Amino acid sequence: MSFISRGFRGRRQVDAPAGRVPPGQYVTPDFPVLSAGPTPSVPLDKWRLSITGQVDKPLAWTWAEFTALPSEDVTVDIHCVTKWSKLDTAWKGVSVDTLLKDSPTAAEYVMAHSYGGYTTNLPLEDLTGGKAWIAYAYGGEPLEPEHGGPARLLVPHLYFWKSAKWISGLELRDDDAPGFWETYGYHNYGDPWREQRYAGD
């Protein structure tokens, strides 16, 4: 019967050094796909990334413009609220600092918007200061559609639902408002080290 309990456990796990993984998480060698709906198809000639809201002038990049911006290679650990963590994931992307470089804003909050309608909210502080990227490559390859390609938000210090796949824009806001999962009871902020999984945690 061991194959049954293995099936029920259903998790490939790897060991991790103490202190590397937030409480309640296990480390997987896999890269699970978690999407609340179908994978939108976004042809690159139609793709735009925009910054709207509290900016003097809204900004928008075509795919060619966006991928010509200075990019960074980042290797980070990611943590999903469903309890898997993945260590040393290697991405290439444009930091949000680079996008906002010439656009001072008094906004304190951001709503990230995705193709397909997904949204998630974050303090602007959590997207700046070298903490967040719009990633378009993973493991040296173009980001696969199921993992958010052409491009996704990457905010590794928060639970991974904050890393909006198929990103279409960042809306800079004076006030905070819940995004998709936050409306359904997930924590407004989502710090994995404080186990902020659900509202009230």
Ligand SMILES: Nc1nc2c(c(=O)[nH]1)N[C@H]1C(S)=C(S)[C@@H](COP(=O)(O)O)O[C@H]1N2
């Ligand atoms: N647009 C969009 N972004 C999303 C999601 C989604 O359903 N739609 N799911 C979130 C959740 S809950 C997680 S854990 C990660 C999963 O990313 P992955 O499928 O690349 O592992 O994407 C996040 N970003």
Ligand SMILES: [Mo]
């Ligand atoms: Mo998630």
